[in-house]
Amino acid sequence: MAKTVNQRFEALRGTHVWRSIFRSGIGSSTLKRALAIQQNVFLHLFYTKVRTRILGFSATWYLGALTFGTFLLLVATGIPLMLYYHPSVPQAYADTKDLQFVVSSGLFLRNLHRWSAHAMVFLVFAHMFKVFYRGAYRTPREFNWVIGVILLLITLLLSYTGYLLPWDQLAYWAITVGSNIASAVPLFGNKIHFLLLGGNAVNANALLRFYVLHCMILPLTAIFFLAIHFWRIRKDGGLYTHSSEPAVLRTQAANAGGNPGIPTSAATPKEAQ
Amino acid sequence: MAEETKNNDDVTRRQFFAKLGLGSLSIAAIGTAAFSYQYLEPNVLYEPSPVVNVGKPDRYPLDSVTLDVNNAIYIIHSQQGYFSLSAVCTHLGCLTAWKPELGIIACPCHGSKFDEDGRKIEGPAPKPLPWKRIWINDDGDLLVDRSTDVPPLAPDSFVRV
Numbered sequence: 254m255a256k257t258v259n260q261r262f263e264a265l266r267g268t269h270v271w272r273s274i275f276r277s278g279i280g281s282s283t284l285k286r287a288l289a290i291q292q293n294v295f296l297h298l299f300y301t302k303v304r305t306r307i308l309g310f311s312a313t314w315y316l317g318a319l320t321f322g323t324f325l326l327l328v329a330t331g332i333p334l335m336l337y338y339h340p341s342v343p344q345a346y347a348d349t350k351d352l353q354f355v356v357s358s359g360l361f362l363r364n365l366h367r368w369s370a371h372a373m374v375f376l377v378f379a380h381m382f383k384v385f386y387r388g389a390y391r392t393p394r395e396f397n398w399v400i401g402v403i404l405l406l407i408t409l410l411l412s413y414t415g416y417l418l419p420w421d422q423l424a425y426w427a428i429t430v431g432s433n434i435a436s437a438v439p440l441f442g443n444k445i446h447f448l449l450l451g452g453n454a455v456n457a458n459a460l461l462r463f464y465v466l467h468c469m470i471l472p473l474t475a476i477f478f479l480a481i482h483f484w485r486i487r488k489d490g491g492l493y494t495h496s497s498e499p500a501v502l503r504t505q506a507a508n509a510g511g512n513p514g515i516p517t518s519a520a521t522p523k524e525a526q
Numbered sequence: 527m528a529e530e531t532k533n534n535d536d537v538t539r540r541q542f543f544a545k546l547g548l549g550s551l552s553i554a555a556i557g558t559a560a561f562s563y564q565y566l567e568p569n570v571l572y573e574p575s576p577v578v579n580v581g582k583p584d585r586y587p588l589d590s591v592t593l594d595v596n597n598a599i600y601i602i603h604s605q606q607g608y609f610s611l612s613a614v615c616t617h618l619g620c621l622t623a624w625k626p627e628l629g630i631i632a633c634p635c636h637g638s639k640f641d642e643d644g645r646k647i648e649g650p651a652p653k654p655l656p657w658k659r660i661w662i663n664d665d666g667d668l669l670v671d672r673s674t675d676v677p678p679l680a681p682d683s684f685v686r687v
Binding site: 426429430432433434447448451452453454456457458 | 566567568571572573617618619620635
């Protein structure tokens with residue numbers, strides 16, 4: 254008797270190999286579903302259980318998730334672009350033109366990278382404004398706000414370093430002006446300018462340094478802080494909803510006869526894991 | 527008995543080695559930071575020479591301002607002689623341009639204006655355009671050292687032929 258697709262999938266999930274990768278086992282019980290999240294290296298940053306209501310559009314607008322989405326798009330499009338781009342003065346501009354006009358799907362990948370970068374900067378700011386106006390930066394989430402500010406700076410630096418790479422007139426003068434702004438730092442300004450460019454002018458060293466920053470150092474730093482940012486959401490009591498607002502928490506505490514104080518993650522023990 | 531006579535200030539063998547280890551690690555960490563900084567600072571730069579040859583003086587007619595785009599300098603032939611100005615805007619480093627119809631040097635980036643002696647007419651540039659050292663070599667060519675500023679309008683800042 255022929256098996257259905259679903260039966261085949263269930264059989265696959267019962268095999269030794271599958272169980273060696275996903276140890277939580279099969280079954281749709283609350284425990285099994287929670288274990289599937291908790292035992293996954295990427296998903297364990299999040300709650301094992303979340304109410305679908307909290308994931309509703311009104312609560313989050315998904316701005317943080319959308320920002321992360323654009324980041325993933327940028328990584329996925331940036332790596333193939335690296336295969337055709339040489340960070341050297343004679344080749345950089347020609348390679349960019351090749352990507353635009355010669356390489357198959359080069360135009361698509363480059364524009365996807367470019368527009369995702371613009372979208373990411375916009376979404377980061379939108380996310381920040383949302384968090385600010387909802388007051389979601391308040392205790393116990395103040396440290397995650399700080400991480401968020403670091404991520405904002407990394408986003409802007411990624412944008413700035415990527416700006417030089419096409420090596421056209423716009424890029425050259427934008428980086429000349431931008432790096433001269435860095436020399437306005439008191440005492441160390443000229444030193445920072447020199448170290449950033451690897452010389453006195455925007456030249457081969459500057460192009461290579463910006464390339465390494467753009468493709469290696471800044472993305473890895475971003476991933477590091479992103480992991481902390483996501484993990485802190487869980488540790489700080491979950492996504493910020495109406496029920497996380499201090500006034501609501503105080504009312505709840507008063508109704509329960511408790512002490513109205515600063516809301517901590519302990520105030521919502523069922524959701525804070 | 528030895529335990530009783532021990533002073534409280536004495537360091538045990540374990541503490542001594544812990545301090546020795548931490549001290550060595552600290553020195554190594556400082557050294558690594560210093561070497562990392564040195565590594566990031568290039569010792570040799572493959573940048574164009576600051577001294578440039580701008581050709582024979584007769585290329586520049588009297589009362590003319592000539593922009594040398596590749597070297598980012600002006601060669602100006604005035605009544606007092608030849609002198610050279612930096613063409614790099616003192617605001618944020620854009621290349622300025624000579625506007626013969628207005629008789630001024632203007633920056634395209636943020637609108638700074640200078641007169642042909644480099645004096646600031648209008649901001650946001652904070653400083654005038656610096657004068658550069660200019661002289662004539664044995665072959666009769668004008669040379670400009672872009673790394674050396676000279677005082678504006680000083681007699682030594684001009685070259686007379």
